[in-house]
Amino acid sequence: VHLEDDFWEPRRRLNRSVTLPAQYRLLESTGRLDNFRRAAGRPELPFRGFFFNDSDVYKWLEGVCWALSDGGDANLAELVDQVIDLVAAAQEPDGYLDTYFTYQRAGERWGNLRDMHELYCAGHLISAAVAHHRATGAERLLEIARRLADHIVKEFAGDRQPGVPGHPEIEMALAELYRETGEREYLTQAQRFLDRRGLGQIGSRDYHLDHIPLRQMERLVGHAVRALYLCAGAADLAAETGEAELVIALERLWKRTTARQMYVTGGLGARTSGEAFGEDYELPNRQAYAETCAAIASILWNARMLQFQGEARYADLLELALYNAALAGISLDGLSYFYTNPLADLAGDHRRQPWFDCACCPTNIVRLLAVLPGYFYSLSQAPTGVWIHLYAQGRADFILPDGRPFGVKQQTRYPWDGEIGIEIQAQGELALFLRIPEWAGALDPAALQINGIDAGIMLEPGTYACLQRAWRPGDLVRLSLPMPARRVRSHPHLFETAGRVSLARGPLVYCLEGTDQPDIDLRDVVLPAGATITAEVRPDLPGGMTTLRFDGLVRSPGPAWENRLYRPDSGERLGTHFSTHFKSFTAIPYYAWANRSPGPMQVWLRE
């Protein structure tokens, strides 16, 4: 899959040329690589940083490996080899690998599964190794990962260990390692980790997701990233085993989460305390935690559900989190990151940072950008089909499950425009599945033509349109997804957005940023119910974007509110406590906020 678009590909180039090299320097300067040198035979060096810092090296490595598959970058390839040298040297003769539990701490191995993240780090090493093998065909890192995985199976297959990782991740990794190697024992070990979970062996608090078996959970609670990684790993297992009980549980949790606990951006995990899910409809805007890693975890989970369920709602959610909650996590210059993603910042002081002591988010976003083309398409066997989940200019060549080659080329300005031309570049009978996003058709209907003639099928938003026919090279499918700006309302039980609407266009959620409306207190903006909202192409703004313009009101508290926070209803008309004037406003995509001069931001506008 080759993206050739103006939205993702520039970001992915930046990822390769700026972000990944910058992160390498940070891994070096913060001692994360030195920890491997230390483990490889330099006990005199101090271990630096958090005990789970190996995972940052592995996540960066995974990102670089996926980036290598985009085409040759000699510098990155060399860095990969150097880091693999370090990892290889740090591995113990028995396959164990964790730079924290070396020398004086070697005796503490696997001693505190709840807190010490050994299995989490191991999972990320394995994920990196799978990426390396897939991207380059080289066996070296995969071999290291297999030795570690074999060691883990030996340690945890029996009854000696509770085998409940405090932070899930190893489940996804082992499932992928099974797929890459064919070694069934890896999948079985992932299953063990899942099956042993939920009995309180590592504690009763929901934070670690060991308080109740996943199959019995009614809703996601506790640490959001842990919960979502667990679901993603469970989805891998469900995909491989087809276990009905697990599928039903995952469906139940997915529905409950998306219907009660998700931000309009796709962000998840409302609470700062415990980086956790809140209760139903607990979605504060300014205090939103909505960790970047949780958005990426949601993408991981949805991508897996999509693969074995084939339902568009998973791709819808993947797209929503991708363009909004996750993408906001990195600056337009590729050099700074959000850890938390509030939906309103009235003080204007929430800014991206170049790094964090706990650097999970920065290293997660580089691997997301690098692997992104892998989320665009799927293939199916019965019927033989190509599924298009995401839209962007580019081309893709497949070997179908029945052995035939097939290719498609997308011509589109998506996400700025919903006109998508899909040119078929092969011959033969095939079902082409096109996602009709859930947001399409809210106002204007979507349309589908084949070679200029209406396809004659009902297009239902939130499903895949299926075009089953004998294709010829040059056949042109044209999908029109109208992108009028739309107002989005929230469930009436969502306390914090009562009386407010958010704006969206296509897959993008919009926000008002102070810098576009100077001298206006964003808290005073009111969007009139009937106001026309106009899309405006603005190449002059950073990165180029389509903004939304509307004529709104500035409704400022009048003198009656001076130095008062509360006032009794004195029978006067409420309007007398305000002064009002008109003003034109510009909204920008949420992902792009906080890239210019600091100032307030707001997603939900008073109506």
Next chain:
Amino acid sequence: VHLEDDFWEPRRRLNRSVTLPAQYRLLESTGRLDNFRRAAGRPELPFRGFFFNDSDVYKWLEGVCWALSDGGDANLAELVDQVIDLVAAAQEPDGYLDTYFTYQRAGERWGNLRDMHELYCAGHLISAAVAHHRATGAERLLEIARRLADHIVKEFAGDRQPGVPGHPEIEMALAELYRETGEREYLTQAQRFLDRRGLGQIGSRDYHLDHIPLRQMERLVGHAVRALYLCAGAADLAAETGEAELVIALERLWKRTTARQMYVTGGLGARTSGEAFGEDYELPNRQAYAETCAAIASILWNARMLQFQGEARYADLLELALYNAALAGISLDGLSYFYTNPLADLAGDHRRQPWFDCACCPTNIVRLLAVLPGYFYSLSQAPTGVWIHLYAQGRADFILPDGRPFGVKQQTRYPWDGEIGIEIQAQGELALFLRIPEWAGALDPAALQINGIDAGIMLEPGTYACLQRAWRPGDLVRLSLPMPARRVRSHPHLFETAGRVSLARGPLVYCLEGTDQPDIDLRDVVLPAGATITAEVRPDLPGGMTTLRFDGLVRSPGPAWENRLYRPDSGERLGTHFSTHFKSFTAIPYYAWANRSPGPMQVWLRE
């Protein structure tokens, strides 16, 4: 001052007969008293609990001492003597007293002022000693406190120590010790602690309030209780020294805090993270921290501002916090406590607890209830006057600053009724100041009669009415403060309460509790703009209370919202997404919530 009312006096009796004895048993069972036995010569006992647990013993002691002044309770008096024995035995020969820094930790004394709370604990010992001396006249605990205070002065008067307590409290304590003993050096030491603060000697984070001198602060930030205790201590200093710069700073901080950072209940400190003040207008309801101790700290600060400023707004705030934010902190049975006080609990799982490892709130509320009569009246010298700040049935006898005796008797059912009869029980020229609460007159005007004849003065809510005349025994002042239920609106910049109103009557804030409206989802309640709200005396409810009844709407999300959290505006009328029916609702005082079966609660209602 003798309260003889049906509201406070039963609570104060419960405090003496149930709460204080129960807390004594907890101080014993949790090792807090054993820590004193240990310090007194039993190094083999382990220190138990937090390093600041001495403060709980002292705060309990202060509460019991004030309770002793209510009249003889032989059991409590005996407990006081036993605990003073323990405290005396734990004091070091040089006057130092902190049971944590004994034996192996003796060398660490005063080594970490930022975190280790030695000066905080010392402050509470001193406060308890002042209470003991005032209540009983006995010198014993005061002597212990003086030896500790002398030790502190010796340690901190010079330049050797930064002298910045990580948790303010000692400032109030030393000012009171100065008032009790006349020893000026104690006041000077309090002044030193204040003046050295704000230079970052104990760190730059606002959490400890050492990031900027108090006199330069524009708003309160950081840990709410620390900030408010600091303001209260600074107010003590301002009262004694009259320093204009300090008074101006305190006024500025008070105005900003009450106009931007305070809950409608008088609660303060919005954020869980750091138990801290939020930014302006950051006052989430469900996630409200609003620690009980912060409400009590606000009472301490306002009581002090009131004493030297004589402005009714301080008494208004004291009353607001007392009847609502603070009183909610203890259950009606006197045996469990809220640490945090949300203004909405939709899950219905926020319940009072019988104790906390960090037991600051339970021991704070017992001393508040015990000292309460002390907040009702003040005396002034020029003009010679008696100020009535709070209203409750009871009597008070004073020796005026000019040496004359004077007495008043209040006849009232306040806070349930605003008719207040004040009978003069002495003879002579005197200015009688009566607080006209800020809430009075919002709808119906207040009225004032003397011996049945209109007093003929303008009554302005939020000021003191002054009746200067030659009084005769039996003169009867009748103050009528009408108490219609009122709707209270919030400043338009307060995001979380947009489109909502809260209900209040007299000094009480009301809330809806699920148990009074079974089978209703509280999130669906709508209070119609024109609905009549009726007060209803309900002796049948726990403790007896006046409730508010109104006919409202239940506006439930319709089928269009099923399994959806967000939906685009599709041009339909929004009303079609709801089903609506009428229903009668009962609101109870906020302080009384969570005393019956668990269920949701909400202060702010959709209008």
